[in-house]
Amino acid sequence: FxxxxxxxxxxxxxxxxxxxxxxxxxxxxxxxxxxxxxxxxxxxxGPTGSRAPVRADDPEGLEKIQTWWAKxxxxxxxxxxxxxxxxxWSLQNRTFRLSGLGPLKTVVYQVTKDPAMLEFLDGRRNRAGKPNENYARELMELFTLGVIDLNGVENYTQTEVTQLARALTGFVVDVDVLDAPRLNEEEHHVHSRRRRRCRSARTYTAQMARVHTE
Known part of the structure; x- marks a missing residue:
């Protein structure tokens, strides 16, 4: 120091x-x-402590969360x-308490499977045979790479957006409680070229984050 x-x-x-x-x-x-x-x-x-004592069907849930967070x-x-x-790092307090001070790839992975993000940017609607590119595009454009670099060169292509969306298919979440996301393999699109280079959505997301940090 x-x-x-x-x-x-x-x-x-x-x-x-x-x-x-x-x-x-x-x-x-x-x-x-x-x-x-x-x-x-x-x-x-140290340990992050207890979660907010609020249920999804609680009509006073928002006020309780605000009070709990302020305290x-x-x-x-x-x-x-x-x-x-x-x-x-904004509103996703539980996710960022766990990983907000860690490596970018860890933050990106946790955000990717965060129940609120899966709902907000249609991650849970991103399925095999019908990929939804909303989150894949935002992940590269806003969360990690940006559209262009300092030299004005594009950081990614539409093809990469499409492939990332396919890599991230299959996440499902119970929207009633917005908790316990999981990967439904039957809804996960397996592209042959990506299959050889990337065995899971987590690995591919980490690769994208690593590009941003190198």
Whole structure:
């Protein structure tokens, strides 16, 4: 770490950038830790805790989730950075608590099979013989590669969108509870060329993420 005067001002700044700020007591405690221990505490992530106590058929579910999430952020404690990154990565809080600080390929895979994403971008309607390209296109255009690189060269083709959509066919989810996604092999399109290069939707998605990070 760069050598700085580790005082209340810098400790408060760290808690603000890596979380949602801190009380006078929090700042004093982090000053006593020293700079290195303070940073290590923030990046050491423990168990994520319980899920939101809400059912899909609960008419007050949205309000309960908002209250539950706000309390998690306020009472984050040593998980300040985890909750800050969770908020940064938007609404899919459970997915990003688990993988938001990990490798991009892990995040991409978790997002791909997230029940809400399977519903929102038609992943659960992407079936063998009738592929739906909505998620495949968004995955490359918005989530990873982008349409063009810094030199104005296209990062992917329509053929690659089609092949990725086929690789991602077969995911099903119970929309009543938006949980427990699984791969239905009978609905998974197996393209012979992709079959040799990629044995599963997870591997192909990881390949796309790796292209973005290299």
């Amino acid at each position: 760069a050598m700085v005067v580790w005082d209340e001002e810098n400790a408060a700044h760290l808690l603000s950038r890596a979380g949602f700020g801190g009380s006078v007591r929090d700042v004093a405690r982090y000053v006593r830790m020293g700079q290195q221990r303070a940073v290590e505490r923030l990046v050491t992530i 998690r952020m306020v009472k984050a404690g040593s998980r300040r950075l985890q909750e800050k990154m969770c908020l940064f």
